[in-house]
Amino acid sequence: MPRAVREQQMLDAAVSVFGQRGYMAASMDEIAELAGVSKPLVYLYLNSKDDLFSACIRREARALTEAVRAGVRPGLSADGQLWSGLRAFFTHTARNPDAWRVLHLHARTHGERFAAEVAAMREEIVAFVTQLIAAAARDAHRDPHLPEDEVAGLAEALVGAAESLADWAGATEGVTAKQAAATLMNFAWAGLGDLMGGRPWSPPEDPGPEPVAHAAPDQAVPDHAVPVRATPVQAG
Amino acid sequence: MPRAVREQQMLDAAVSVFGQRGYMAASMDEIAELAGVSKPLVYLYLNSKDDLFSACIRREARALTEAVRAGVRPGLSADGQLWSGLRAFFTHTARNPDAWRVLHLHARTHGERFAAEVAAMREEIVAFVTQLIAAAARDAHRDPHLPEDEVAGLAEALVGAAESLADWAGATEGVTAKQAAATLMNFAWAGLGDLMGGRPWSPPEDPGPEPVAHAAPDQAVPDHAVPVRATPVQAG
Amino acid sequence: MPRAVREQQMLDAAVSVFGQRGYMAASMDEIAELAGVSKPLVYLYLNSKDDLFSACIRREARALTEAVRAGVRPGLSADGQLWSGLRAFFTHTARNPDAWRVLHLHARTHGERFAAEVAAMREEIVAFVTQLIAAAARDAHRDPHLPEDEVAGLAEALVGAAESLADWAGATEGVTAKQAAATLMNFAWAGLGDLMGGRPWSPPEDPGPEPVAHAAPDQAVPDHAVPVRATPVQAG
Amino acid sequence: MPRAVREQQMLDAAVSVFGQRGYMAASMDEIAELAGVSKPLVYLYLNSKDDLFSACIRREARALTEAVRAGVRPGLSADGQLWSGLRAFFTHTARNPDAWRVLHLHARTHGERFAAEVAAMREEIVAFVTQLIAAAARDAHRDPHLPEDEVAGLAEALVGAAESLADWAGATEGVTAKQAAATLMNFAWAGLGDLMGGRPWSPPEDPGPEPVAHAAPDQAVPDHAVPVRATPVQAG
DNA sequence: TATGAATGAGTATTCATTCAT
DNA sequence: AATGAATGAATACTCATTCAT
Numbered sequence: 001m002p003r004a005v006r007e008q009q010m011l012d013a014a015v016s017v018f019g020q021r022g023y024m025a026a027s028m029d030e031i032a033e034l035a036g037v038s039k040p041l042v043y044l045y046l047n048s049k050d051d052l053f054s055a056c057i058r059r060e061a062r063a064l065t066e067a068v069r070a071g072v073r074p075g076l077s078a079d080g081q082l083w084s085g086l087r088a089f090f091t092h093t094a095r096n097p098d099a100w101r102v103l104h105l106h107a108r109t110h111g112e113r114f115a116a117e118v119a120a121m122r123e124e125i126v127a128f129v130t131q132l133i134a135a136a137a138r139d140a141h142r143d144p145h146l147p148e149d150e151v152a153g154l155a156e157a158l159v160g161a162a163e164s165l166a167d168w169a170g171a172t173e174g175v176t177a178k179q180a181a182a183t184l185m186n187f188a189w190a191g192l193g194d195l196m197g198g199r200p201w202s203p204p205e206d207p208g209p210e211p212v213a214h215a216a217p218d219q220a221v222p223d224h225a226v227p228v229r230a231t232p233v234q235a236g
Numbered sequence: 237m238p239r240a241v242r243e244q245q246m247l248d249a250a251v252s253v254f255g256q257r258g259y260m261a262a263s264m265d266e267i268a269e270l271a272g273v274s275k276p277l278v279y280l281y282l283n284s285k286d287d288l289f290s291a292c293i294r295r296e297a298r299a300l301t302e303a304v305r306a307g308v309r310p311g312l313s314a315d316g317q318l319w320s321g322l323r324a325f326f327t328h329t330a331r332n333p334d335a336w337r338v339l340h341l342h343a344r345t346h347g348e349r350f351a352a353e354v355a356a357m358r359e360e361i362v363a364f365v366t367q368l369i370a371a372a373a374r375d376a377h378r379d380p381h382l383p384e385d386e387v388a389g390l391a392e393a394l395v396g397a398a399e400s401l402a403d404w405a406g407a408t409e410g411v412t413a414k415q416a417a418a419t420l421m422n423f424a425w426a427g428l429g430d431l432m433g434g435r436p437w438s439p440p441e442d443p444g445p446e447p448v449a450h451a452a453p454d455q456a457v458p459d460h461a462v463p464v465r466a467t468p469v470q471a472g
Numbered sequence: 473m474p475r476a477v478r479e480q481q482m483l484d485a486a487v488s489v490f491g492q493r494g495y496m497a498a499s500m501d502e503i504a505e506l507a508g509v510s511k512p513l514v515y516l517y518l519n520s521k522d523d524l525f526s527a528c529i530r531r532e533a534r535a536l537t538e539a540v541r542a543g544v545r546p547g548l549s550a551d552g553q554l555w556s557g558l559r560a561f562f563t564h565t566a567r568n569p570d571a572w573r574v575l576h577l578h579a580r581t582h583g584e585r586f587a588a589e590v591a592a593m594r595e596e597i598v599a600f601v602t603q604l605i606a607a608a609a610r611d612a613h614r615d616p617h618l619p620e621d622e623v624a625g626l627a628e629a630l631v632g633a634a635e636s637l638a639d640w641a642g643a644t645e646g647v648t649a650k651q652a653a654a655t656l657m658n659f660a661w662a663g664l665g666d667l668m669g670g671r672p673w674s675p676p677e678d679p680g681p682e683p684v685a686h687a688a689p690d691q692a693v694p695d696h697a698v699p700v701r702a703t704p705v706q707a708g
Numbered sequence: 709m710p711r712a713v714r715e716q717q718m719l720d721a722a723v724s725v726f727g728q729r730g731y732m733a734a735s736m737d738e739i740a741e742l743a744g745v746s747k748p749l750v751y752l753y754l755n756s757k758d759d760l761f762s763a764c765i766r767r768e769a770r771a772l773t774e775a776v777r778a779g780v781r782p783g784l785s786a787d788g789q790l791w792s793g794l795r796a797f798f799t800h801t802a803r804n805p806d807a808w809r810v811l812h813l814h815a816r817t818h819g820e821r822f823a824a825e826v827a828a829m830r831e832e833i834v835a836f837v838t839q840l841i842a843a844a845a846r847d848a849h850r851d852p853h854l855p856e857d858e859v860a861g862l863a864e865a866l867v868g869a870a871e872s873l874a875d876w877a878g879a880t881e882g883v884t885a886k887q888a889a890a891t892l893m894n895f896a897w898a899g900l901g902d903l904m905g906g907r908p909w910s911p912p913e914d915p916g917p918e919p920v921a922h923a924a925p926d927q928a929v930p931d932h933a934v935p936v937r938a939t940p941v942q943a944g
Numbered sequence: 945t946a947t948g949a950a951t952g953a954g955t956a957t958t959c960a961t962t963c964a965t
Numbered sequence: 966a967a968t969g970a971a972t973g974a975a976t977a978c979t980c981a982t983t984c985a986t
Contacts, residue, residue, distance in 0.1 A: 003966085022345050024260030028960060038968045040962080049960065105345055109258045133428065153411075153419035154428065160400020161393050168392045175389075183389040191427015191437075192369065192390065201427075237949080264977060274951045279978065475945085494817050496732030500981060510947045512983080521981065581730045581813055605900065625883075625891040626900065628876050629869050633895075636868020647861075655861035663899020663909075664841065664862065673899075709970080736956060746972045751957065 007045050010035045014046075015056050019098025023053055023110040050113070057107050057114055060099040061121035067092040068125065078136035079201070082129070083185055086162060090177035093166040100170065104163055122159070130155040158188050243281050246271045250282075251292050255334025259289055259346040286349075293343050293350055296335040297357035303328040304361065314372035315437070318365070319421055322398060326413035329402040336406065340399055358395070366391040394424050479517050482507045486518075487528050491570025495525055495582040522585070529579050529586055532571040533593035539564040540597065550608035551673070554601070555657055558634060562649035565638040572642065576635055594631070602627040630660050715753050718743045722754075723764050727806025731761055731818040758821075765815050765822055768807040769829035775800040776833065786844035787909070790837070791893055794870060798885035801874040808878065812871055830867070838863040866896050 013035035017026045028049055032039040046052040071088020072081050093100040103121070107114040133151050162184055169180040190201040249271035253262045264285055268275040282288040307324020308317050329336040343354040369387050398420055405416040426437040485507035489498045500521055504511040518524040543560020544553050565572040579590040605623050634656055641652040661673040721743035725734045736757055740747040754760040779796020780789050801808040815826040841859050870892055877888040898909040 001966085006966090022258075022260065024258065025346070027958085039960090040969090041967060043961070044967080105341070109341055109345055110261065136428065150419075153415070154423055156404045157397050157401055157419055157423040158428075160404060161397035164396020164400055165393055168396060179389070183386075184393055187390055187393040187424065187427075189428050191423075191430055192372065192394075192425050194427050194430060239949080242949085263975085265975095275977090276951060276979075277949080280950085285977065473945085478945090494730075494732065496730065497818070499979085511981090512948090513946060515982070516946080577813070577817055581817055582733065608900070622891075625887070626895055629873055629891055629895040630900075632872020632876060633865050633869035636872055637865055640864050640868060651861070655858075656865055659862055659865045659899075660895065661900050663895075663902055664844065664866075664897050666899050666902060711970080714970085735954085737954095747956090748958075748972060749970080752971085757956065 003045065006035075006037065006041070010037065010042055010046060010052070011056055011059055014052050015060060015102055016098050018053060018056055018106055019101040022106050023049075023114075028052075053107075053110075053114060054117060056099075056102055057117045060096070060103055061118065063096070063099065064089075064092055064103065065121055065124055068128075078132045078139060079185070079189055082132050082189075083181065085128070086181040086184055087177060089162060090166060090169060090180045094169060094177050097170050100166060104167065126152075126155050126159050129158055133158075158184075161188065239281065242271075242273065242277070246273065246278055246282060246288075247292055247295055250288050251296060251332075251338055252334045254289060254292055254342055255337040258342045259285075259350075264288075289343075289346075289350060290353065292335075292338055293353045296332070296339055297354060299332070299335065300325075300328055300339065301357055301360055304364075314368045314375060315421070315425055318368050318425075319417065321364070322417040322420055323413060325398060326402060326405060326416045330405060330413050333406050336402060340403070362388075362391050362395050365394055369394075394420075397424065475517065478507075478509065478513070482509065482514055482518060482524075483528055483531055486524050487532060487574055488570050490525060490528055490578060491573040494578050495521075495586075500524075525579075525582075525586060526589060528571075528574055529589045532568070532575055533590065535568070535571065536561075536564055536575065537593055537596055540600075550604045550611060551657070551661055554604050554661075555653065557600070558653040558656055559649060561634060562638060562641060562652045566641060566649050569642050572638060576639070598624075598627050598631050601630055605630075630656075633660065711753065714743075714745065714749070718745065718750055718754060718760075719764055719767055722760050723768060723810055724806045726761060726764055726814060727809040730814045731757075731822075736760075761815075761818075761822060762825065764807075764810055765825045768804070768811055769826060771804070771807065772797075772800055772811065773829055773832055776836075786840045786847060787893070787897055790840050790897075791889065793836070794889040794892055795885060797870060798874060798877060798888045802877060802885050805878050808874060812875065834860075834863050834867050837866055841866075866892075869896065 010031070014026075014031050017031045017034060021027075021030075028039055028042060031052070032042050035042070042052070046055060068085050068088050071091070072085045074081070076084065103118055107118040130151055133154060165180045165184055169175045169177065186201050194200070246267070250262075250267050253267045253270060257263075257266075262285075264275055264278060267288070268278045271278065278288065282291060304321050304324050307327070308321045310317070312320065339354055339357070343350040366387055369390060401416045401420055405411045405413065422437050430437075482503070486498075486503050489503045489506060493499075493502075500511055500514060503524070504514050507514070514524070518527060540557050540560050543563070544557045546553075548556065575590055575593070579586040602623055605626060637652045637656055641647045641649065658673050666673075718739070722734075722739050725739045725742060729735075729738075734757075736747055736750060739760070740750045743750065750760065754763060776793050776796050779799070780793045782789070784792065811826055811829070815822040838859055841862060873888045873892055877883045877885065894909050902909075
């Protein structure tokens with residue numbers, strides 16, 4: 001079996017085991033067994049536990065950012081782009097729960113090196129969101145009343161809320177990616193104040209993100225298998 | 237030295253080591269050494285690594301919820317209460333970074349038992365926020381256009397955003413608890429849409445949360461030691 | 473509480489714990505707790521685990537030999553004396569199973585020192601049995617055809633069989649001390665050959681051993697509580 | 709080195725250490741060192757201390773029963789078979805003192821599980837002896853005056869005496885397996901009564917048990933190395 | 945007479961990692 | 966391209982024993 005294929009098998013196994021057990025509790029024995037190879041081969045290809053974990057992080061970080069990038073509709077307005085990006089994000093995390101746990105939970109838990117690797121990915125997404133917010137401010141034909149570091153905080157809050165909702169959607173039965181995205185758009189775009197006043201945000205007319213092909217979905221979670229309820233944002 | 241005192245010393249040490257290393261990577265040796273006692277004494281008092289971790293979680297979860305509870309101004313409007321609660325929350329997490337890492341990062345990473353203990357604390361806070369949102373909806377003299385499960389999603393988003401911002405504030409130099417709280421209030425209450433339109437949320441006139449006494453601050457971070465910049469919400 | 477009494481309490485507890493767990497697996501903690509005192513007191517009175525075990529052995533060895541000595545009817549014939557001695561032996565071991573386990577099982581298992589202490593007791597009993605056998609030979613009005621070392625082997629076999637039967641009687645429901653003694657007398661005195669030929673040994677007419685007072689019976693096993701079946705030796 | 713071989717080395721070492729120290733006092737370190745391997749290898753092959761002990765018991769129980777079975781001359785009379793079986797038994801225990809200590813002393817001392825494993829072996833031997841006694845009764849052309857449970861007691865006494873004599877022979881310089889067997893045959897078959905009357909049992913004319921090959925003798929004790937004295941049973 | 949507080953020394957067990965083939 | 970065999974180093978946990986009071 002060619003090396004490239006074997007390597008992907010090993011990474012699949014590693015993501016699964018790291019995702020479920022965490023870095024420290026994962027054992028190279030279990031990873032090798034799940035990958036169906038002997039331990040020395042894992043070392044031959046991936047060098048060490050650290051490098052293996054690092055490789056997992058890099059592969060999954062790239063997969064996630066590409067999924068989001070692919071999901072964004074370029075021509076749309078700022079909120080339209082954000083909406084499509086969020087749907088892609090929640091879809092990807094729902095389909096790859098182990099990968100998401102590795103990135104969001106375990107990588108930040110163990111050591112500067114891994115945290116930095118995840119931080120790089122996060123920066124990219126935060127930068128993208130920052131651009132969107134700035135663009136929205138321009139669209140509003142207003143002077144940039146929001147200073148730069150203020151926008152940074154808002155982007156951080158938005159991305160952080162998205163991450164938390166991804167965890168929540170992953171842990172709560174019956175919450176689809178679309179719902180999570182809608183909830184967040186309401187929350188973020190309209191704000192609680194407007195929601196109270198009956199002015200929710202409503203999504204633009206678009207078919208949602210194009211289906212994204214995933215190299216190694218941890219677990220098949222077809223969109224249609226999840227119960228759909230009326231999109232909350234329609235209210236009012 | 238009396239047992240009760242020693243036990244608190246051990247818990248202090250344990251929170252610190254668990255917070256920095258994570259459950260698995262923390263060694264009982266290191267905890268005992270940091271506590272200034274021998275390992276057998278740790279076992280004599282706290283039974284096992286699991287029980288020790290559990291004791292840390294319980295102590296810190298209680299400390300956090302009490303800090304938030306003590307920080308909320310009961311008589312205020314919904315957004316006033318939320319604002320004061322958030323300030324207490326961010327203040328507490330900033331002052332006890334290790335405890336916050338234990339609760340937010342490590343406890344959720346290692347085993348159902350610990351996750352459940354943290355989940356219980358979180359439920360309490362989510363319930364509190366849910367009440368606030370419902371109260372705000374009533375205050376707006378409107379029919380409850382927001383169905384119950386919709387509110388649950390919003391509360392989750394708000395709490396999740398707060399947790400993420402706590403991490404962010406902890407990791408970013410120069411961000412005070414007050415700033416983090418203001419950023420989140422803007423984001424959550426006014427919404428990005430309103431912010432774009434130049435309608436930010438602005439804090440009620442109150443002196444902020446009363447100083448909260450902490451039994452075991454991981455690390456002294458006096459409020460005045462953190463650089464203060466103009467409250468961003470004032471902008472516009 | 474006077475020292476002598478406390479010491480006996482401790483020895484009682486120690487015999488119980490040593491008997492059930494063995495020397496190594498017994499913990500001073502458990503012994504102290506069972507004795508109802510603190511650990512330092514055990515050390516104050518008994519010095520060390522080794523010394524405590526040693527004290528147990530000495531006390532129980534003496535109790536056993538005295539029980540046997542007290543049970544033997546001096547004026548009887550050799551087999552009569554053996555019969556009464558065996559009954560006392562099996563009665564004592566049945567009533568003090570933990571003590572018997574300490575002497576027979578655990579003392580021989582751990583270290584020369586303890587083995588020697590038990591050996592001393594055993595020598596005494598073997599010597600007594602040797603005398604009985606020699607006396608029986610004289611009673612038979614025959615020259616001592618059995619050389620001395622031959623007698624030693626026989627005494628050893630007899631004592632060994634008695635020890636094994638004590639274990640067996642202790643482990644088997646429904647076997648009384650009397651039955652065990654009768655079985656052994658048949659086996660030893662008549663021999664299998666004679667038993668086959670229908671010539672069993674039969675017990676002299678005596679009321680059995682006088683009741684022996686025990687300082688610390690591990691467990692009350694009143695003689696009449698054990699089912700009695702027809703004495704097998706009556707057969708033929 | 710192939711796994712099967714290493715495993716036997718480890719079992720050899722384990723039997724030796726367990727035999728001399730007992731289960732609790734034996735350390736895996738010492739066993740591994742004596743086996744000439746590192747500790748992890750012992751765990752890799754034998755799983756745990758418990759499993760290792762269990763494996764020792766099973767191997768040695770099987771070796772002992774097979775040695776006895778191989779030593780019995782099938783065509784002989786009951787006493788002839790018993791005689792040959794006893795010789796094989798004493799020969800095996802003398803050659804494998806550590807194994808004998810493990811089976812007879814330590815396995816019964818530590819835990820139900822191990823005791824049960826030895827009990828199974830013992831049952832087998834007791835059953836064999838019971839058959840012999842019953843056969844002897846039939847040979848004597850007599851009605852079975854010995855009831856079944858009576859025979860059980862006698863078999864128990866015989867086996868128990870054999871076990872005790874094995875200990876004794878192992879502990880006493882200058883006692884050969886043959887002598888031990890002869891002493892026991894005299895004691896058991898003729899009985900003390902007959903011995904007193906000058907009617908000892910005498911062995912059938914046979915060359916004794918064939919030499920039995922042992923996979924792992926704890927310690928070489930060639931038969932000719934032990935001083936031989938005139939068989940005591942000849943006396944009279 | 946009696947104990948709460950404390951520890952040095954050890955034990956079973958695990959795991960990332962390597963070497964010879 | 967792949968593995969069976971092997972280990973150094975660490976870790977959770979225990980226990981006999983002592984000291985200050």
